[in-house]
Amino acid sequence: MSEEMSAFRGVTRRDFLKYCTWLAGVMGLGEAGMARVASALEAAARRPSVVWSSFQVCTGCAIQLLQAREPTVQNLILQQISLDYQDNVMAAAGSAAEEVLRQVTEGEDFYWVVEGSVATGIPGAMTVAGRTSMEVVDELYPKANATIAMGSCAAYGNIQAARPNPTGAKGIAAYLREDGGVADPVVVNLPRCPGHGDDLIATLTYALVNGELPELDAVGRPVFLYGQTIHDTCFRRGHFEAGRFVERFGDESTGDRDWCLYKVGCKGPVTYAPCGRNLWNGNVSWCVNNAPCQGCAEPDFWDELTPFYDQVRGGDLPGLYGVTAEQIGIGLGIATAAGLAAHGVGTAIRSRRTTRAGEPGRREGGEL
């Protein structure tokens, strides 16, 4: 296949189709969906305009996007969207940057991506061009085709919202709901810390292919991406089921054995995120390779799922029917544990939340 056959500069046809196959898989469209994704991307009359705002944040989400999986895919990403305004890395500065923002957002045909939390307690803790994060949300949320909270800060407030939360940090949706503001805001949450560029591209592609935003779960995450727990896709899962747990870091159960990290604080069984399928660092590694999942895709994980290296509170997992990890380890045996895996863990944990079935995943009246 020749280079020229790709619709995107610097991306071979082979890489393009590989990428489309990955996207179709993530979107649950299967092999047949690859052609649908490819033709939607190739036929797109123009790239969706994206405005990216940064609030209270470490900028890790933007860095992660700009260091996307491989150079060819990075090209694809930057050619697939028109990143018209980005606080940190755009060439324009000062009033010229503000003019770009004004022009793009006046057109009212853009996706608004936000990283970072809204400072509601000390509004001045976060300003861009003299405007607080609350003022920016008030202006851009009603104008945008869709609002996407990139990373755990924009989604739920993240670490800066940890008790006592001096700046009053909140996620976008929580701020919009504040004081009876917007009753049911539509914000697509893509939590992880940092947010993953592949999640953003998959969400935008989903909207392009289907003409609407994806179905969201009860805490605003796309079900097609966040419908499984870390535990569901974990390569250590067999050891969990067999009752083989790391007891302490550095003991004989660690090293190459890949035993389960539940007892040293893994929050994978209660965390919904695609990390086990959608890896990091050039798609080669993720947290659970070396450390327990900290649950960073879950609301309030900083208060509710800490201490980080302690077993999930309550002694046993929701859905384990009162059976603790210790009991699995001392002889309930593989059959029982396998039964739990097959019938209990995922199902019962999933029942903690409800899907907003039937509710449109887009702002009323908004066009994509």
Ligand code: SF4
């Ligand atoms: S508890 Fe953590 S390490 Fe163990 S199988 Fe589940 S996700 Fe993997």
Ligand code: SF4
């Ligand atoms: S594995 Fe857990 S801690 Fe790591 S990014 Fe995913 S959800 Fe967050």
